[in-house]
Amino acid sequence: MPFNKIILPEKDIPRQWYNLAADLPGPIQPPLGPDGQALKPEMLAKVFPMNIIDQEVSIRRWIDIPEEVLEMLALWRPAPLRRALALEEYLKTPARIYYKDESVSPAGSHKPNTAVAQAWYNKKFGIKKLTTETGAGQWGSAIAFACNLIGLECKVYMVRISFDQKPMRKTMMQVWGAKCVASPSHDTAAGREVLRKMPHTPGSLGIAISEAVEDAVSDKSGNSRYSLGSVLNHVLLHQTIIGLEAKKQLKIAGEKTPDVVIGCVGGGSNFAGVSFPFICDKIHGKKIEIIPVEPTACPTLTRGPFTYDFGDTAGLTPLLAMYTLGHDFVPEPIHAGGLRYHGMAPLVSQAAAKGLINPRSYDQIKCYESAMIWGKTEGTICAPETSHAIACAIDEAKKAKKESRK
């Protein structure tokens, strides 16, 4: 009988996050304010609590995971590392293919890893309410879940078209006690302004961000803050538990350093989660190929320049040093909605600029064909985003076969 699940005992869950900023060669390029000067941390104080801003700018290598955050993570973590034996057999490859299964979280994605941490830090800072935006609903449901656990009020601005098309995610947020409204809404000046001009707009992530930020910063009590699900340093930091667990599990499986590490990449948090602990090994001399996979429809790392650009469409955020297709770039409506982001997390961008990672882009049809192979071999039906990583893993496994690598 095959053994395909490598389970990390709960007592061995990682107790620190890994901060790539400590190890990246050269200085980190800071965010810039509207005046073109480096942003001072306290300038973000109305948007994020100071303890999260401290984490955002920290260059300490290891950051302790608070015990109460660990308790919440332990509802579903450690997540299984699985070996894709059926896919290996189908491909007749000598490669050993492992994958980290983040689908076991209550909201169904990797997003709750940072959601519970962000909710905890906000609560600790005395915040009563978090606001955020969501597209298809993965991030909105994750933050709703976390706010429910920790006892925070939660308001989610969900892009109108998704709000109408994906009632299930909306229901999940409501079960977890969050208020979820279609964006643009009448609840903010930004929303009302858009509705006045375009009463029938399907909405956009850019508009929803504006509404969520306005909601947080305009709260007279000062007890509201905004929460973001990707891109920023502290979000990526919280996701590194994925790769840290994977390293321990590979050791249990009797494996040494992997030859290749692959993750799909949109804003950067999923890819950073699995890869940053391996980038650390690479910086310290290990030979590992690390591949972020993006859609050809949104080829940020493979086609964009590395420059300063806004994080949002409307140009309200600070300027971030990143690979970008331009903040007004609108990708084709591919199914992998989570990978349709014009920019890239600054830490991922800097790793790419330093040649530490080797980005690739795949087109949707090839990804879907790979997802079908996966569904017919490994049994599970993956998300469109995930299919990008699978397509690349299949290519790498075929290459290993051609080269007769072991």
Next chain:
Amino acid sequence: MPFNKIILPEKDIPRQWYNLAADLPGPIQPPLGPDGQALKPEMLAKVFPMNIIDQEVSIRRWIDIPEEVLEMLALWRPAPLRRALALEEYLKTPARIYYKDESVSPAGSHKPNTAVAQAWYNKKFGIKKLTTETGAGQWGSAIAFACNLIGLECKVYMVRISFDQKPMRKTMMQVWGAKCVASPSHDTAAGREVLRKMPHTPGSLGIAISEAVEDAVSDKSGNSRYSLGSVLNHVLLHQTIIGLEAKKQLKIAGEKTPDVVIGCVGGGSNFAGVSFPFICDKIHGKKIEIIPVEPTACPTLTRGPFTYDFGDTAGLTPLLAMYTLGHDFVPEPIHAGGLRYHGMAPLVSQAAAKGLINPRSYDQIKCYESAMIWGKTEGTICAPETSHAIACAIDEAKKAKKESRK
């Protein structure tokens, strides 16, 4: 940090199914043919392969799980046993609440446990194609998944209203290579007859069963058979791996015999899976309260008589000895569609008739309130069916608190 997941190592997966028919006191009441005489096994040979019919009538206590079936089950099994620590804390109960998490299967329910076994036995018997019916799609997707793994053609008749309302389940079946058609269809005489009389009917499970059985038995090649997802003895047998794993996991957790075992019950396979190995202990002297929970809207075990009735609406199946509300009973359209069955598995019915289990019924609102408590404490949003078991578990935990039991 709390430890809430009890993981059974893959090497300790149960290697035999438990057959309650071997231990039930008194003779098993056999199915009857249209003539009122006990059905001879070979009379079912056009519907099921003989190796499955042998299992259906077997009274051996332990039946080996074929190695290749174990290999398929190991794609997701052993399933975790989890302790509901957050719910316990919320209820401030001295009770220790454990639950078996069958959501980890690729199709998302317990149904694949029997689907892979049935597909394997059919393949071994030389069958090329399986037909079945499905309502909301859990069973249809499970059998499509299994047929894909084992290499069988698969045709699923999906009740029209669900086919239109639940496109996701239909897509899952298609990914796994099954043909899924709305029922009533033009593919069978039964379907055409219904469509002629009622061209706009939303369909029913009864009609879909008729179509699936006709499709299998009318195949001139003799290489098609029909597959059922609950009620019959062999289906319940395959599900006992759930309870057998749970027993091993409770031992790992340092627990002795549980005081109470609870499962929601519709046709009977989920409840049988978790409870039959504990009913075995009860028959052999252990003190355990075993509670099947059904909806008040379909109170088969709590209100129905124990008698002979047809398994389907149209009266095409053999007569089964079971608790039943009458084969023409149409339950209210409650959300727990999987519990809307007029009858009850004969083995579960006989266990109830002998006083080995203590059925209860719960109404939908109470179940939904319990599901909300569960979602807010344990984090996961459960199925409407599952919420019936949760409602009962909460009641039992409150009782334990009142009685200050440990």
